[in-house]
Amino acid sequence: MSALKKTGSVFVLSLIKDFGKEIRKLLPVDIEMKTIIPVGMEPLIQFMDPQKPEPPFAVTRDFHKREYRILSELTIGIFGAGNLGSTVAKFLKQRGATVLGLVRSTPKTGKSDFDKLVIDFSEILPDCDYICNLLPSTPHTKGLLNGEVLKMCQKKPFFINVGRGDVISEEDLIHALNQGWILGGTLDVFIEEPLPTSSPLWNRPEIIITPHVGSLSKAEGVAKFFFENYQRFMTGKELMCKFSWTRRY
Numbered sequence: 001m002s003a004l005k006k007t008g009s010v011f012v013l014s015l016i017k018d019f020g021k022e023i024r025k026l027l028p029v030d031i032e033m034k035t036i037i038p039v040g041m042e043p044l045i046q047f048m049d050p051q052k053p054e055p056p057f058a059v060t061r062d063f064h065k066r067e068y069r070i071l072s073e074l075t076i077g078i079f080g081a082g083n084l085g086s087t088v089a090k091f092l093k094q095r096g097a098t099v100l101g102l103v104r105s106t107p108k109t110g111k112s113d114f115d116k117l118v119i120d121f122s123e124i125l126p127d128c129d130y131i132c133n134l135l136p137s138t139p140h141t142k143g144l145l146n147g148e149v150l151k152m153c154q155k156k157p158f159f160i161n162v163g164r165g166d167v168i169s170e171e172d173l174i175h176a177l178n179q180g181w182i183l184g185g186t187l188d189v190f191i192e193e194p195l196p197t198s199s200p201l202w203n204r205p206e207i208i209i210t211p212h213v214g215s216l217s218k219a220e221g222v223a224k225f226f227f228e229n230y231q232r233f234m235t236g237k238e239l240m241c242k243f244s245w246t247r248r249y
Helices: 003-026 037-049 083-094 172-179 220-235
Strands: 075-079 098-102 115-116 130-133 158-161 185-186 207-209
Touching: 075 083, 083 098, 172 185
Parallel strands: 075 098, 075 130, 098 115, 130 158, 158 185, 185 207
Antiparallel strands: none
16 A cells, blocks of 8 residues: 555544544533444554554444335324425425324315325324424313323334424323333423423433424524515415414414
């Protein structure tokens, strides 16, 4: 191997090691760091040191043996078929996923963004690999997933909540995890925000917690939306995203 190539390899490896050290500095001391090195990098590490001493990060050798599912293999249930739900459904369908939607009442005209719309959990939960809550907080939706509702899940789906936190109580969510009804969850919303440090959810490895940032708006986008709605109002056209005091959303 040429001296130039070897020098380049030394430089790349030093960057990898320095990166690992810097990441370690950013993490709390009680968190175990497990960084996956792509399979293609292992020959470089073997070339540089045949003994392969313990690197500053963990090397996962069976990376290529892991099984992954692609969207076209998944059935995803979306609770709520409004603007948000339809946008998510359209994104997923374009990538081959089967998308089911939960609604309060079946619309007279079918929504093309969904493969199927249903009004009962028994028609959606047994088939889902992922379930995503996008429902607003209303008297009808509070505690909608409480009790043994998630027991109907047969494929141990992953639960994503970017709607409102009160769709399920913390106790019932933890119970569903303990019973194996759901595999895990990404939670962006909670009944109490920020989530108290005393919450047992912080200690669940199968739960990913985010601080209500599922949808962030920029000032430019808000101004553009307001201006377009103002023009609609002034010309007597129907406004976008009208709030219903009866439905509470």
